[in-house]
Amino acid sequence: MVHHHSNPSPLTDMSQLFFLVWLRKNLFNSWINTILTILLGTLLFNSLLKFGHWAGNFAKWEVIPQNLPLYFVGRFPPGEYWRLWLFLSLLMLMTGLTWGVLTRLSKGYLFNPTVLCGLALAVLTISIWPFIGDQPLLIRLQLSGLIVLLSVTAQISYWCGHPSFPWGQRLTLGWVVIFLIGLWLIMGGLGLPAISSIAWGGVLLTALMSLVSSILSFPFGILLALGRQSSLPVIRGLSTLYIELVRGMPLITILFVGLIMVPLFLPSGWRLDVVFRAILGLTLFVSAYLAETIRGGLQAIPKGQFEAANSLGLNTPLTLGLIILPQALKISIPAIVGLFISLLQDTTLVSIVGLFDLLGISRSILANPIFIGRHAEVYLFIGVLYWLLCYLMSQGSRYLEKQLRSHP
Amino acid sequence: MVSRHSSDTPIPLWRDERFIRWGLQTLVLAVVIGVMGIMVVNMNRNLQQLGRQFDYTFLKNQSGFNIGEHILPYSPDDTYGWALWVGYVNTLRLILVGFVATTGVGILAGIASFSDNWLIRRLNLIYVEIVRNTPLLLQLFFWYLVVFFGLSDGSGVRRLAGIVYISKKGLYLPWPANTVSTWVAIVSVFLLAFIAYYIWRWNLRQMEQFGRPSGIPRLLLWGIGAIALLLLSVGLNWSFPFLSNDKLIIGGVRISLEYAAMLSGLTFYTGAFIAEIVRAGIQSVSKGQWEAARSLGLKTSAAMRLVVLPQALRVIIPSLNGQYMHLAKNSSLALAIGYPDIIATGQTTQNQTGRAVEIVLLWAVTYLTMNLLISLVMNRLNQSVQIQER
Numbered sequence: 009m010v011h012h013h014s015n016p017s018p019l020t021d022m023s024q025l026f027f028l029v030w031l032r033k034n035l036f037n038s039w040i041n042t043i044l045t046i047l048l049g050t051l052l053f054n055s056l057l058k059f060g061h062w063a064g065n066f067a068k069w070e071v072i073p074q075n076l077p078l079y080f081v082g083r084f085p086p087g088e089y090w091r092l093w094l095f096l097s098l099l100m101l102m103t104g105l106t107w108g109v110l111t112r113l114s115k116g117y118l119f120n121p122t123v124l125c126g127l128a129l130a131v132l133t134i135s136i137w138p139f140i141g142d143q144p145l146l147i148r149l150q151l152s153g154l155i156v157l158l159s160v161t162a163q164i165s166y167w168c169g170h171p172s173f174p175w176g177q178r179l180t181l182g183w184v185v186i187f188l189i190g191l192w193l194i195m196g197g198l199g200l201p202a203i204s205s206i207a208w209g210g211v212l213l214t215a216l217m218s219l220v221s222s223i224l225s226f227p228f229g230i231l232l233a234l235g236r237q238s239s240l241p242v243i244r245g246l247s248t249l250y251i252e253l254v255r256g257m258p259l260i261t262i263l264f265v266g267l268i269m270v271p272l273f274l275p276s277g278w279r280l281d282v283v284f285r286a287i288l289g290l291t292l293f294v295s296a297y298l299a300e301t302i303r304g305g306l307q308a309i310p311k312g313q314f315e316a317a318n319s320l321g322l323n324t325p326l327t328l329g330l331i332i333l334p335q336a337l338k339i340s341i342p343a344i345v346g347l348f349i350s351l352l353q354d355t356t357l358v359s360i361v362g363l364f365d366l367l368g369i370s371r372s373i374l375a376n377p378i379f380i381g382r383h384a385e386v387y388l389f390i391g392v393l394y395w396l397l398c399y400l401m402s403q404g405s406r407y408l409e410k411q412l413r414s415h416p
Numbered sequence: 417m418v419s420r421h422s423s424d425t426p427i428p429l430w431r432d433e434r435f436i437r438w439g440l441q442t443l444v445l446a447v448v449i450g451v452m453g454i455m456v457v458n459m460n461r462n463l464q465q466l467g468r469q470f471d472y473t474f475l476k477n478q479s480g481f482n483i484g485e486h487i488l489p490y491s492p493d494d495t496y497g498w499a500l501w502v503g504y505v506n507t508l509r510l511i512l513v514g515f516v517a518t519t520g521v522g523i524l525a526g527i528a529s530f531s532d533n534w535l536i537r538r539l540n541l542i543y544v545e546i547v548r549n550t551p552l553l554l555q556l557f558f559w560y561l562v563v564f565f566g567l568s569d570g571s572g573v574r575r576l577a578g579i580v581y582i583s584k585k586g587l588y589l590p591w592p593a594n595t596v597s598t599w600v601a602i603v604s605v606f607l608l609a610f611i612a613y614y615i616w617r618w619n620l621r622q623m624e625q626f627g628r629p630s631g632i633p634r635l636l637l638w639g640i641g642a643i644a645l646l647l648l649s650v651g652l653n654w655s656f657p658f659l660s661n662d663k664l665i666i667g668g669v670r671i672s673l674e675y676a677a678m679l680s681g682l683t684f685y686t687g688a689f690i691a692e693i694v695r696a697g698i699q700s701v702s703k704g705q706w707e708a709a710r711s712l713g714l715k716t717s718a719a720m721r722l723v724v725l726p727q728a729l730r731v732i733i734p735s736l737n738g739q740y741m742h743l744a745k746n747s748s749l750a751l752a753i754g755y756p757d758i759i760a761t762g763q764t765t766q767n768q769t770g771r772a773v774e775i776v777l778l779w780a781v782t783y784l785t786m787n788l789l790i791s792l793v794m795n796r797l798n799q800s801v802q803i804q805e806r
Contacts, residue, residue: 034534258748353551
């Protein structure tokens with residue numbers, strides 16, 4: 009079945025033929041599939057039409073640009089925004105450096121089509137997004153500057169990233185330093201005016217809480233995993249008890265433990281900030297799951313590795329630290345990233361106990377009489393934000409996994 | 417560790433493995449007990465300062481708060497203990513219906529990923545990717561505030577798909593009326609299902625013995641199916657909701673919007689994970705099994721039913737256990753929506769009485785027993801599908 013155009017060319021004819029064959033094979037290959045296709049197609053078309061009608065005519069999207077700072081940094085004092093910009097630039101610098109070096113080491117291409125598409129999309133969004141404020145141009149320039157910084161650093165480090173230089177340790181050290189500088193810039197103190205945790209919010213608080221609790225949960229998770237595998241009955245019993253207790257309870261109850269019961273457990277007069285109590289709750293929760301994930305990795309290590317290490321004269325701590333854990337952790341990277349993605353999603357629960365993470369701040373925006381009833385717009389927007397964060401994390405982990413596989 | 421020393425000098429104590437083992441365990445135990453002891457002492461002192469002590473006598477006091485929806489009889493005059501029990505029953509109502517619904521959605525979506533229809537595969541992929549990459553709490557808010565409140569827009573009543581009504585008060589669905597004939601019909605459908613199962617088993621054994629199915633049972637099974645369908649459509653005495661003249665909805669069953677939002681959110685969220693498990697399970701059966709089944713003359717549907725699915729179930733069921741436990745735990749997010757489950761009623765109790773420790777312990781025990789029960793049932797199910805080894 010070839011339809012003739014007004015100016016038929018062999019190429020369009022062929023592609024059209026392929027298209028029709030494809031349609032026949034993939035959508036209309038049996039009567040039941042034909043019915044399903046037509047049914048679902050109409051339904052989909054109708055829903056998209058309705059959504060477009062709503063988005064164009066009824067939705068009031070100004071709830072998003074007008075509150076943009078709230079979504080991203082909460083009630084962080086605007087006079088101190090320069091700290092966050094500084095931190096973002098450092099972050100871009102470090103990301104570019106790591107990316108360039110890793111790509112060089114794995115002999116890959118820096119700007120493959122996917123990455124280029126992503127960067128172009130980011131620039132496009134920055135240039136057409138309706139920023140509201142005194143200097144929309146300045147914000148556009150700053151954001152574009154960050155992207156330029158990222159690309160340029162990546163390119164430079166790609167050129168200079170000589171394989172003989174011990175990059176691995178330097179990069180890790182760099183990330184630790186960046187993390188500490190970031191904490192200092194966000195919290196203040198040591199020369200900078202301190203910013204109370206009540207002012208943190210939005211994406212900033214979500215990222216901070218998930219990052220800090222995932223870092224804190226690492227030592228606990230490893231110890232618990234080793235404890236559960238241990239041949240010492242008391243340690244094994246205690247680890248198993250903790251892991252099973254925490255895994256049997258919903259996160260919200262553990263957050264309540266952190267928020268309500270921890271102040272009772274502390275000596276009178278001691279106070280722990282509410283954000284840190286939430287982080288404590290998240291850490292207690294995620295360590296148990298992390299322990300099970302790492303245990304999976306530990307179980308995958310053949311027994312010969314233990315025996316070989318023992319016969320070399322390594323004692324148990326050295327065997328675990330030098331031989332077993334590096335292998336076990338490397339195996340479990342995909343599962344660990346999956347766990348941290350769900351941790352990022354689980355931080356939304358702190359909005360129930362009154363913190364202003366991305367979901368919490370959205371709810372407080374929706375409680376504002378000016379924006380009442382704008383649930384659909386706000387939830388769609390933060391849904392896209394969460395989706396992007398999770399997607400970037402999983403893509404990053406896939407990239408890291410590939411690099412580690414090619415460069416042990 | 418050197419276990420046997422070559423020289424005569426005895427092993428020093430700090431390098432003796434027995435000493436290290438026991439010393440380490442004693443140390444860990446001492447630290448754990450010490451920290452917990454300090455915590456309990458602090459807690460007792462802090463509670464004393466607040467003029468309270470740890471006990472459960474408050475459960476006998478009158479609660480005084482209202483619970484929006486309940487199956488068991490409840491009024492604010494009842495005790496805190498009864499209020500928590502009513503909340504627990506609400507949790508169970510959510511979880512048990514959720515298990516059935518999410519299994520259905522998950523299996524359907526899992527099989528859809530093998531469909532040869534491009535549109536179905538795409539839609540399925542979009543569903544799974546969206547649901548798994550956004551927070552459940554956000555999805556619940558979306559279902560509650562955008563979908564259900566959006567549908568019930570305005571103060572009036574709205575009719576959906578002809579037979580369902582929705583208003584701010586809830587969703588009104590057709591439901592079997594509580595009459596004798598309904599129960600007779602339900603019991604007979606169950607009986608018919610049993611009979612059909614045994615006929616199917618007998619037919620299978622015939623197939624194994626003689627290499628071909630006997631023709632009669634197939635007809636019989638169709639007949640049984642037709643009778644069951646008839647019983648379900650007519651015998652159940654369906655009561656349809658309708659709008660009376662004074663703008664009231666009569667008949668059917670009312671489901672609160674909170675319950676509907678929780679159920680849809682949990683069902684579709686867990687369903688996406690179950691879909692992936694089902695997909696992985698079916699993929700885990702080696703291709704040779706399909707080919708062998710086909711070369712024995714089994715049709716695709718029979719090969720799926722008799723050869724692939726039983727093997728896939730061995731992979732699927734252990735992972736399903738985890739998903740059911742997640743669903744049970746995630747039902748605690750009802751607190752954010754305002755569905756009065758055990759967490760929400762417990763939270764109200766705790767706000768009124770200040771009994772934080774007691775309530776948190778109660779929650780812990782509730783969820784731990786619930787998850788233990790799920791694990792027990794699923795393990796029994798798992799045992800029944802594993803390979804029977806000699």
